[in-house]
Amino acid sequence: MTPKQIAAFAIGPIGGAVIGLISLPVITWLFSQEDVGRMAMLQVTLSFSILLFSLGLDQSYVREFHEAESKPALLKCAMLPGLVLLLGTVSALLLLGGKPADWLFDVPALHLSLLVAVALIASYIARFLSLVLRMNERGLAFSMSQLLPKLLLLVIIGVYITVGADKDLTNLVLANTAAIAFVCAIFGWNTRSDWYRGIRATLDIDQLKGMLRFGLPLILGGLAFWGLTAIDKVFLRTLASFEELGVYSVAVSFAAAATILQGVFSTVWAPTVYKWASAGTGLESVHKVSRYILALVTLGFALAGLLSWVVTFFLPANYEPVQWIVVSCMGYPLLYTLSETTVVGIGISRRSSFSMLAAITAFAINLVGNWWLIPIFGAAGAAVSTCVSFWVFFFLRTEFSIYLWKPMPRLVLYSFTLVCVAGAAVFTLWGQVLKGWMVGYWLVVLVCWAVAFREEVLEVAGFFRRKVV
Helix, strand or coil, X not given: CXXXXXXXXXXXXXXXXXXXXXXXXXXXXXXXXXXXXXXXXXXXXXXXXXXXXXXXXXXXXXXXXXXXXXXXXHHHHHHHHHHHHHHHHHHHHHHCCCCHHHHHHXXXXXXXXXXXXXXXXXHHHHHHHHHHHHHCCXXXXXXXXXXXXXXXXXXXXXHHHHHCCCCCHHHHHHHHHHHHHHHHHHHHHHCHXXXXXXXXXXCXXXXXXXXXXXXXXXXXXXXXXXXXXXXXXXXXXXXXXXXXXXXXXXXXXXXXXXXXXXXXXXXXXXXXXXXXXXXXXXXXXXXXXXXXXXXXXXXXXXXXXXXXHHHHHCCCHHHCCHHHHHHHHCHHHHHHHHHHHHCHHHHHHCCHHHHHHHHHXXXXXXXXXXXXXXXXXXXXXXXXXXXXXHHHHHHXXXXXXXXXXXXXXXXXXXXXXXXXXXXXXXXXXXXXXXXXXXXXXXXXXXXXXXXXXXXXXXXXXXXXXXXXX
């Protein structure tokens, strides 16, 4: 992609993160800590439903897009099976007396269950329509569809403040569901020609079988990845309380600033690598890209460790532990992004079972870690367990990719990431006691970073200097 196209894709994650950092403190001041924790359970459920009901066909769509003769027919093959399954499941739960709101929020209210159902269906549809924009490199439309729902959520909360609406769970769920439905509508409008032609296209059973062969192994791996990212919240609800879950979810939300890097890079990287693979050129750049991402990951951890105290100025006093927890919460977006640069061999070789194995192993470690650490450390234990598990996930993806594809230098990769993860764990669990020592630790990491990545820093500085001049 050209710099202009990359910038178009970057608007959404950057703008969304900025708006999220504005709305998050407002939500913590307006709504109870328990309700903030309950919303975390809604997000867990949405991500689970997308992973489960997509049947791995969203990944098949990305993999086959550049080689498919009919893109609308490919969309129909990818989207239809899971949509039918999701609609049937949601209808059965509601008609047979199921109470999703009771399961998620411990509040047996039908209107909340209906809102959850709408959010589930809208988020599933939005997932596939977003891939249409992403794969067609329509960066601005993709970004606006990400940005507008978060802006709408902020507007709705502003309306609540203006009219003096009740600051209760119903209004919080309503605001989030409206935002999800809005993004689905925007995606639908921006991709109207694609899905309309997809509806009219003939369903190719042979093509669907081939996509399922690639995608079905990803279901188990996808569920394991969901567990890797969400089991901490489930354990916190079970072994701790909604209050602890609220603190943890706020820390995760602040750490989501790092998803700017994850969102921009992942959106651009996967289509680019598969395009390179299809053309048989460009793959020699993978190692260079991984060096740049490693530099950003290390810098992100170090700056988070040095500046995490800033979040206390924006939150109520009962969220004070967030400043220690947030650094370990950076592990998910940063290490996942780095693993996307080293895992390309699995995608190119179409050996998706190895991705599944990496996710399952890391998930198992996270299960044990949460079971062990949460009763002792609460939300801090959940953050450390997830951070360590994502390092294992990154390590396994890298090693499997090397096994299936070709070797890559990885001493620097493992050294810097281990230093960052170890520092984040100590900072989260004992940072309040080791304040001065931890400042020194992160400063040393920064010095080592400047020495190890001086060529990359100079190259980037030179690039911007040429652009300015």
